[in-house]
Amino acid sequence: MKILSLLFLTIFLGNGCDSAKAQEISTAVIEYEANTRGFYQKITIKNQMVTVSKDRDGNDKPVPKKISDADWKELVEYFKTVELDSLATLKAPTQKRFHDGAAIANLKITHKDKAYETTSFDHGYPPKEIKKFVNKINSFAKK
16 A cells, blocks of 8 residues: 555656646746847747747737647757756857857746846757757747
């Protein structure tokens, strides 16, 4: 009987942690921005909605689109692997942005009234620690 109750408690607590992480991303605001002199793109994700802006002056009015449940679940899984406190210390794997070889990209996550931001990195070449997460974010701009 003790084993059965221990097993039940373990499963119950394990599921509680997953739903807590899903709740965390639903209250977070994720902003990915990439730009050069001739290119601008800002992807904002908030509460299972995504907006993509390609006008740095803010003249366009991007229409929010709902993220599919499958894509949202995948994004939540990648979000779980992101260490928010270490975002500012991540090193960019390439330096193409220094000579116009790639757009300059930044990732900013606002969670519980605190902003976590990466240093700049090359668009398309994010730090390995957040690569899957950033690539998933960028996939919404292609749809």
